[in-house]
Amino acid sequence: MTPRSCAPLFAATAFAIAIFAAQVPVEGATVRRPGEGPGIPANEHAGKRIFVEQGCYQCHGYAGQGSPMTGPALAGLTLSEDAVVDYVRHPGGVMPAFSVTILPQDQARELAGYVLSLGQGRPPSKIALLAPYVVGMSAAVAAKRNAGDVRSDRAGDAPMPTSSVAARAPESGSALYAANCAMCHGENLEGGIGPDLRSEPKKRSVDQIAALIMAPPAAMPTLYPAPLDAGRVKAVAAFVHGSR
Incomplete structure (x- = not known):
């Protein structure tokens, strides 16, 4: 095989390696996935995924906004990561406990990190x-x-027909x-x-x-x-x- 005939093969191989390398995340770097937006740390995405997979959103809302009927709001918590993990392990009320078997410690910390990243929350x-x-x-x-046709709460208003x-x-x-x-x-x-x-x-x-x-x-x-x-x-x- 001559050098000239090998050139296309080398070029194709180099291109494939470049594509593969571009898809491998660098440790500690931020990652982007379709629909997730730019500049979000990888561990925050992992916490969000756990939040959904473990069903937390069913009671606390997709954005952590909570509901009077199902669970309190999580946005704006002023707890430490350790405190959130401890509560996940030993909750009060009707919330189920998430043992280490159900939620390994690293996942519990990723979940806590995501919850604490919600900030003050967003209006509905x-x-x-x-x-x-x-x-x-x-x-x-x-x-x-x-x-x-809107009835006010002022004293003296007549009853609505x-x-x-x-x-x-x-x-x-x-x-x-x-x-x-x-x-x-x-x-x-x-x-x-x-x-x-x-x-x-x-x-x-x-x-x-x-x-x-x-x-x-x-x-x-x-x-x-x-x-x-x-x-x-x-x-x-x-x-x-x-x-x-």
Whole structure:
């Protein structure tokens, strides 16, 4: 084989080695993955992955924003990494304990590092999964205010007529669902952590759906009598039933 005939082979080999080397991360360097954005440390990504894989987001939210029904907010914690790891091992309340067998120490520290990197958190309007609810609810309130259909809390206000309550029930049910149910059942009732609700109208009446909310199965959070009273429960049930 002559030097000239070997040249293409050498060039191809050098190109392959260069591509492989470019894909191997350097220890301590920042890495980028599709959709993750630039300049984020590798260990922070590992912690985020663990946060999702271990199901932490199911109670604490995708952005650590928390929920009154499922778990406290994690954004803005002023704890040390050791304190977070210790709490993960020995939590209080209904949170399950994550032993070393379930979550090795290095992964626990990566998780703690990610949680502590959340900072002060973001307002719901800046969280992709929550923004549609916030925008929708704000638009509904603005529309009612412009139509003179928003009741203030000032002393002496007259009670809202029954007809007005009936007229705003679908919007109220939608807003209440978005605030209390969508995090588990999906923005469009398609399911997620909780079951798909789109077939409920075929299986249950409004009263039956309301009864299920008032006396939920074990895995479902208790929403009645607070934060949803009987009227709000009925509004949510009507919204779910009217979604068919």
